[in-house]
Amino acid sequence: MKKKNKEVEISPFEEFYFSLENDEGILVKEYLDSLRAHILLPKEERDEMVHDFEKAILFLCNTGVPLKESLERLAISNLGGFYSRPPVNWFSLDDSAKIYPLSMDAEQMAIFRQSVYLKADVVPDILQIALTFTIKRFPSFATTVKKGFFWHYLDTSKRRYGIESETGIPCMQLNIAYSSSQTFRVIWYKNRISVEFFHILTDGTGALAFLKALIAQYLTLLGVKSSNEGIVDINERPEAEEVENAYSRASHIAKNEIEKPKMFSGIMDKPATQMSGKLSFMRPCQVFHFNLDAKKVKDIAKLNKVTVTSYILSRLLIAGKSATDDLEGDISLQVPINMRQFYPSRTFKNFVLYCGIRFPIGEIRNDAIFLQKVSKQLSEKSSIEEMNRMLSSTRGIVKAMQYVPLSLKSKVAGFCYGFLGDRIFSNMLSNIGVVRMPPEYSKYIDKMDFVLGSTITNRASCAMITFGNTTTLSISKQTSDPSFEDALYALFCSDGIIPSVEGSKLNDI
Amino acid sequence: MTFKEVYPHVHNKRSIRQFFMTICKWLFIFASITCALFNIFIGGKAWSVVAIWSMWLVWDQLLNPDMVEYNRISQIIKLVINSCILLILTDNFLASGWAAQVVPIICSSSMGLVAVLLFTDFKTQQRNLLPLILFCFECLIAIAVYYIWLRTQINLAMVIMGLCTFGLLMACFIRLGGEFIEEFKKRFSVK
Numbered sequence: 001m002k003k004k005n006k007e008v009e010i011s012p013f014e015e016f017y018f019s020l021e022n023d024e025g026i027l028v029k030e031y032l033d034s035l036r037a038h039i040l041l042p043k044e045e046r047d048e049m050v051h052d053f054e055k056a057i058l059f060l061c062n063t064g065v066p067l068k069e070s071l072e073r074l075a076i077s078n079l080g081g082f083y084s085r086p087p088v089n090w091f092s093l094d095d096s097a098k099i100y101p102l103s104m105d106a107e108q109m110a111i112f113r114q115s116v117y118l119k120a121d122v123v124p125d126i127l128q129i130a131l132t133f134t135i136k137r138f139p140s141f142a143t144t145v146k147k148g149f150f151w152h153y154l155d156t157s158k159r160r161y162g163i164e165s166e167t168g169i170p171c172m173q174l175n176i177a178y179s180s181s182q183t184f185r186v187i188w189y190k191n192r193i194s195v196e197f198f199h200i201l202t203d204g205t206g207a208l209a210f211l212k213a214l215i216a217q218y219l220t221l222l223g224v225k226s227s228n229e230g231i232v233d234i235n236e237r238p239e240a241e242e243v244e245n246a247y248s249r250a251s252h253i254a255k256n257e258i259e260k261p262k263m264f265s266g267i268m269d270k271p272a273t274q275m276s277g278k279l280s281f282m283r284p285c286q287v288f289h290f291n292l293d294a295k296k297v298k299d300i301a302k303l304n305k306v307t308v309t310s311y312i313l314s315r316l317l318i319a320g321k322s323a324t325d326d327l328e329g330d331i332s333l334q335v336p337i338n339m340r341q342f343y344p345s346r347t348f349k350n351f352v353l354y355c356g357i358r359f360p361i362g363e364i365r366n367d368a369i370f371l372q373k374v375s376k377q378l379s380e381k382s383s384i385e386e387m388n389r390m391l392s393s394t395r396g397i398v399k400a401m402q403y404v405p406l407s408l409k410s411k412v413a414g415f416c417y418g419f420l421g422d423r424i425f426s427n428m429l430s431n432i433g434v435v436r437m438p439p440e441y442s443k444y445i446d447k448m449d450f451v452l453g454s455t456i457t458n459r460a461s462c463a464m465i466t467f468g469n470t471t472t473l474s475i476s477k478q479t480s481d482p483s484f485e486d487a488l489y490a491l492f493c494s495d496g497i498i499p500s501v502e503g504s505k506l507n508d509i
Numbered sequence: 510m511t512f513k514e515v516y517p518h519v520h521n522k523r524s525i526r527q528f529f530m531t532i533c534k535w536l537f538i539f540a541s542i543t544c545a546l547f548n549i550f551i552g553g554k555a556w557s558v559v560a561i562w563s564m565w566l567v568w569d570q571l572l573n574p575d576m577v578e579y580n581r582i583s584q585i586i587k588l589v590i591n592s593c594i595l596l597i598l599t600d601n602f603l604a605s606g607w608a609a610q611v612v613p614i615i616c617s618s619s620m621g622l623v624a625v626l627l628f629t630d631f632k633t634q635q636r637n638l639l640p641l642i643l644f645c646f647e648c649l650i651a652i653a654v655y656y657i658w659l660r661t662q663i664n665l666a667m668v669i670m671g672l673c674t675f676g677l678l679m680a681c682f683i684r685l686g687g688e689f690i691e692e693f694k695k696r697f698s699v700k
Contacts, residue, residue, distance in 0.1 A: 092700040101577060107527055147578050147639060148696045155636060155695070169519050177579035179637060189517060245700075281527055282519075288512060402699045482510075489510040504516035 013054040016061065024067050028057070031071050038076055039083045045160045049083070052132065052160075055125040056221070065223065073221050074129060078235065082136035087156035091140045095247040095398045096350040097200045101145055101152040102406075102413035107283065110199035111171040111453035112463070114211050114432075115192050117446040122188040123222070128163050130218040131186050135161050137234040138210055140243045140348060141201055145176050145183055150406055154183075154201070163188060169507055170287050171453030171476065174198050186214070191446070193218070199350065204432045204450065204463075205338060206348035212437060219441050226440035239346070246351040250343040251395040254388040269356060269424040272332035275323040275459035277481025280508040283454030284476035288485050288503040291447065294434075294471040296497045304368060309335070309431045309464075310375035312473065313357055315491045316462060317374065320426055321364045322487035323459070332358040334425040335382065339391070342384045353390045355381035356425060366491070422456040431464040442468065452476050460484050473499075480506055530572065537568050555602040562598055566591045581626055583640040589619040590644070609655070613666035616648055620673045624680065635685060639696045641677070648674045 010018075017028060035053055039046045053074060060070035093101075100110045135142050142161065143154035157180040166189035176183055176198065183198040193215065197207050213232045220226070301311040313333055320331045336352045345351055357377050364370065380386070401409055432450050436442075449472040450465040459479040465472055475485055492499050541561045548557035570588055593612045600608030623641055627634045652671050656663070682689045 090695045092698055104576060106530060106573070106576070145577050146636070146695070148698055149639070149643070150697065150699050152577065153695060153698065166517055167519070170516065177574065177576055179578075179580050179633060190515075192515070287516065289515070486510055501510060501512035502515045503512045505514060505518065507519045 011054075013058050016058055020067070027067065027071065031076070034076050037084075038079050040085075041083055041158060041160065048162075049132065049160050052125070052128045056129045059123060059125045060221075073223070078133040080136045080235065082142070083158060085158070087158045089139060089156045090146075091143060091154040091243055091349075092245065093152060093154065093200060094245040094347075094349040094351070095394050096203075096352065098151060098398060099413060100198065100200045102410045106173075108454055108456055109173045111174065111196055112199065112204070112207070112430075113171050113194050113196040113451040113453070114204070114207050114465070115194035115449045115451070116211060116215050117448070118191045118193065119444055119446050121191050122193055124163060124165065124188055126221045127186070127188055127193060127218055130214055130221055131161055131163055134210070134214045134217050134234050137213060137232060137236065137238060138348060139238050141184055141197075141210060143183065143201070144180050145198075145200060147406060150402060150404070150409075152200070152406070157182065161186075165189065166192075166194070169282060169284060170194075170451050170504065171196060171284060202348050203338075203350040203352045204336075204430060205340060205351070208432060208435065209348060212435075215437070215445070216441060219444055224440055224444065226438045229438050230436060231438070241346045242348050244345070244347050245349065246339065246343065246345040246347045247391060247395060249345070250339060250351075251391050253343065254391050269332070269358070270330070271423045272358070272426045273324050273326045273329035273361060274423075274426055274457055275320060275479065275481065275484055276325045277323070277459050277479030277483070279457070279459070279478055280480060282507045283478050284451075285480060285508045286477040286504055286506045287451055288475045288477070288501060289449050290473040290475070290488070290492065290499040290501055292471040292473060292492065292497050292499050294466050294469045297471050300495055300497070304371050306371055306375040307378070308471075309429070310378050311371065312431070312462075312464060313378065313429055314371045314374040315488060315495075316427055316429055317357070317359060317364050318366050318370075318491060319484050319487035321361055323481065323484035324361070324426075326361065328361060330358050330360050331364060331426045332356045332424060334428040335378065336428075336430045337382045337387055339387065342387060353387050353394065355386060355390075357381065422458060425458060427458055428452065428455070428461040429464065430462070434466045437467075446470075447472060449474050454478060480508055533568075533572055537564055540564060558602050559595065559598050562591075562595050566595060578637060578640070580634070580637045582623055582634060582637045585619060585623055585626070586640045586644045589615060590647070609664060610666050613664075613670035617666070617670045617673045620644075620648075620670075620677050624677055628680075628684070631684065635688070635692075638681065638692055641681070642693075642696070645674045645678050 017025065020028060032050060032053070035050055036046065039049050041049070056074055057067075057070050060073065061067055065073070104110070139156065140154060142157060144157040146153055146155045159180050159182075161182060163186045166187045174183060174185065174196070175181055183201050185196045187194045187196065193211075195207060195211050195214065202210070209232050212230075213234055216226065216228055216231045217234055297308055297311065301308045304311065306314075313335070316333060317331055320333075324331070334354050334356055336354045339345075339351045339353055343351075355378075357374065359373070359377075363373075401413075430450070430452060435448055437445060445467065447470040448465050448467040450463040451474045452461040452463045453476065455461055455478060459477065459481070461476050463474050463476075475488070477485070489499060489501065541564055544557040544560045544564075548555060569591060570584075575583065575587075593615060596612055596615070597608050600606070623644075627638075627641065648670055652667055655667060685692065
């Protein structure tokens with residue numbers, strides 16, 4: 001009888017391992033044994049993580065890095081005790097985050113994305129390890145959303161946080177339903193590394209700190225050496241201030257400065273005019289990035305004696321006017337204000353409030369006087385006095401609702417958010433400002449972008465970020481009507497800034 | 510305006526699902542209103558209440574799943590509570606006299622099922638305790654309402670349900686020890 005020989009498949013790592021000299025083989029074996037001892041997760045997850053490290057070793061060695069140096073770069077000390085301790089921490093939501101799980105539904109979830117475009121294609125095997133090392137420094141991100149009796153909260157989730165290759169639309173819904181589902185994702189596509197966060201976790205500032213740490217770790221693993229100035233040290237111990245509800249502390253300080261705090265101050269207003277396109281099923285249905293010459297933008301703003309944000313706001317208001325058929329009504333732009341400028345805080349949680357820049361359609365004109373009006377309104381509405389009023393009002397609402405059971409709150413809050421929160425604005429502009437990385441890393445980075453996710457009734461939302469000499473203004477569209485971006489493009493061209501435009505195909509049914 | 514595409518091609522599966530859900534939602538709303546109007550028009554027993562709740566049960570359980578804490582314990586408890594309400598409505602509006610026996614039996618047996626699911630995978634499921642704790646409290650409140658407010662005779666099914674509730678809460682407390690208190694702190698925090 002003929003006996004069949006079962007062929008044993010050898011993985012590329014095993015092939016590499018068997019090809020090593022005896023002492024190198026021992027080194028690798030000791031490393032993997034120690035790795036296993038530091039990952040006390042369920043077997044499948046531990047095996048998957050070990051496999052991640054094997055792939056990273058293989059990649060580094062195949063690119064000519066000596067084995068010893070590869071293992072040093074992938075040092076197990078970078079894991080800390082994160083994967084070997086049971087999850088015990090939990091985090092209550094900050095005041096601003098409390099609304100997000102209450103108002104989300106199958107079609108709408110507050111997600112935003114920040115991306116870094118590298119000068120070379122992303123190496124997923126290395127990015128995975130960078131994430132494995134980085135996540136432990138951000139304990140409030142390594143969590144899953146849970147329901148309490150009164151509020152949602154974040155429960156620590158010890159698991160393998162995996163990267164994903166990009167297949168969906170930007171800022172696609174996250175599935176946070178299951179036990180230990182993650183509330184953020186790290187995505188890569190060609191030369192782009194993106195992090196998408198559910199707003200419950202953090203705001204733009206916190207997300208940027210994470211993204212910078214992740215990119216720094218990624219480049220370090222690839223052999224780039226830097227002082228890491230301005231970047232969170234992933235091997236430092238997290239501090240309590242980084243996970244604090246900064247609204248609470250700030251409202252105590254602000255309380256003495258407000259004469260008569262009003263409920264709903266700055267939160268309620270009359271509905272704003274919306275752009276005229278039909279709302280798409282898929283949201284956002286299209287994303288555009290206007291890459292602008294940062295110096296030119298700054299020069300134009302300086303020439304008109306306004307800030308860059310005021311200049312861009314004026315362009316958005318004018319483009320908004322072109323995108324609506326309404327002849328009356330107000331166009332209102334929501335502008336998030338980073339509260340850290342008024343109340344310094346190291347929190348990675350949300351610490352933003354917003355103001356509304358509102359003009360009647362008839363008053364919106366493409367001239368220098370209008371630009372001055374925008375600038376004036378922005379400086380008035382984003383002043384510390386206005387923000388204190390809103391802070392106190394937000395705090396008041398949270399306190400008034402704190403003893404109402406979650407099941408009741410979710411019905412009321414969901415309705416109010418849909419009815420009030422979105423309709424009082426026509427569009428949004430979130431400007432994260434100028435991002436700086438140490439020069440050793442900047443050499444490898446082309447640009448960055450910042451994208452906002454879907455809204456309920458607004459047809460577009462805009463976000464801006466500047467890296468190097470590129471200011472990227474990203475537009476998330478909720479309609480297939482191209483009037484808004486066409487008008488905006490024409491406005492920039494008429495100002496002498498020719499944007500190079502990138503984006504996604506229109507996705508809708 | 511021309512632009513360079515920098516995103517991969519996307520499949521429309523998700524938006525097709527959303528489209529289907531929107532159609533279902535409006536069909537359910539239409540069917541509910543039709544039921545109620547038809548019932549009012551032809552008169553008789555309020556069968557439309559039972560029909561509308563049955564439709565809600567299907568919608569809530571199958572077509573609109575929870576977006577947070579979708580796990581086997583929460584889903585079983587949600588099904589049991591929805592089913593018990595359906596039985597009570599049927600008892601009240603169509604054929605009366607049996608719900609006081611049947612509902613506690615269903616609750617007791619579902620507690621047994623949940624206990625098996627919880628203790629066979631305790632490490633994972635211990636973090637999904639809130640629906641179970643709330644269910645236990647709801648059962649105790651139901652017993653209190655039944656005996657104190659309605660002043661009805663004691664029946665064996667209710668006693669068994671009460672015992673099961675206490676038993677399950679005690680078992681959780683013994684198994685979790687100090688963590689049970691910690692779980693309570695998290696779940697009932699007002700911060």
